[in-house]
Amino acid sequence: MLLTKRIGNNLKTLTIHIRNIMDNSHSRQIKFITDCIPKLDGASHKGQAGRIGVVGGSLEYTGAPYFAGISALKVGADLVHIFCTTAAATVIKSYSPELIVHPLLDSENAVSEISPWFKRLHAIVIGPGLGRATETFNIVSDLIKIIREFKIPLVIDADGLFLITENPELIRDFSSPVILTPNKIEFERLNNKFNGSQKLSQQLEKNVIILKKGSTDEIYSMNPAVVWSSSTGGSGRRCGGQGDILSGSIATFLNWTLQNIHKTELKTDDNGLVAASLACYAACQLVRRSNEKAFSVKGRSMLATDMIECIHESFEELFGH
Known part of the structure; x- marks a missing residue:
């Protein structure tokens, strides 16, 4: 009872501090985001604008991790590491020489071989082209636990969302932001797991945000102060790869907003929650x-x-x- 009251008081305080931040004012949010984007003034070194990891890529699906990785670079990250299966590595390498490809996801010692690389990364995307093999899910489950331990911001998409729907405790107790990016069908699976969108919002962890993709993009969070929706732009074309482009873009913006939110006029008690929402909007x-x-x-x-x-x-x- 005391813990519930304390959580309620903290949530109320947080809402007061960041009220009107996500007020669906496009120009206001764009200004906050622009303040967080690193300047190209020659003062930084390689890696400072972002080192992003993508966990995904299997025999059948090689395009998805490429789209996530190349979009992170095109938005402005300096380096992207892709952790995929052996069968996918050569194909992904052939798409682009800019991506650093690690054929480790199906290695016998995958977790111990991949996890040291994580310490270098500013944000990680899990899911593009991952597939649903039980062995892969077991490895990724262990990697998510390490990401939580290392306090790395995390974006989960595609088959990564299927894993989380089946095993939601994997994203509990994160102190760094976690962003889930479901499409309509993936969101319905999450809803069914938690018996409706209202209960879904109520049961989300403090540092977890859901970005529901569709004709209107919407944020779901336990805190209504960071919620927004937008239907500006886009088209009726729904070709494959668009969600992967989005997840890679979010990862780069997430690193920037987390690193530089103190440069904005925002005064909040929870930079992680606000930074995640801004990154999704951007x-x-x-x-x-x-x-x-x-x-x-x-x-x-x-x-x-x-x-x-x-x-x-x-x-x-x-x-x-």
């Missing part, structure tokens, strides 16, 4: 605008690769640098 706006631009040129034949080519122009229009 990535959604960027991907929607890239989608809209690519669709205006390619129409029905638009592919995710066409969207990637629009990231730079969309970024400049939104954030100015």
Whole structure:
């Protein structure tokens, strides 16, 4: 009873401190995000703008981790490491020389071989092209526990969401932000697990945010002060890879907002929660605008690769640098 009262009081205090931060004012949120984007002034060294990890990639699915990784780089991260199965590694390497590919996910000692790399990373994406093999899920479950121990911000998408729906305790007790990015079907699975969206919001951990993707993007959180929705931009084209572009983009923005939120005018008691919501908003706006631009040129034949080519122009229009 005392613990429940304390949590309620803390939540009330947090809501007061960050009230109106996520008030669905586009210009207000864009300003906060822009204040967090590192300047290209020559003062930083390689790696400071972000070292992102992507855990995913299997024999059948090699495009998804590529899209997540290359979008993180295109948004502005310096380095991206992809941890995939042996069968996927050579294929992913052939897509881009910029990605650092580790064929370790199906190694006999996968957890011990991958986990030392995690200490170098600013944010990790789990799920793109992961597949649903039991052996892989067992390894990823252990990796999530290590990510929690290392306090690394985490984005979970695609088959990673299937794992979390089956095993939600994996994301309990995180002190760093966790962002789940379900589409309509994936969100329904989560809803069914928790018996409805209202109960889902109530049962989320303090540092967990759900970004429901769709014609309208929506944030679900235990704290209504960081919730927003947006349907600006985008198109009716639903080709594969768009969600992967979004997850990689979120990871880069998440690192920036966490590192630089103190440079904004925001005064909050929970930088992690606010930073996660801002990162989702930034990535959604960027991907929607890239989608809209690519669709205006390619129409029905638009592919995710066409969207990637629009990231730079969309970024400049939104954030100015």
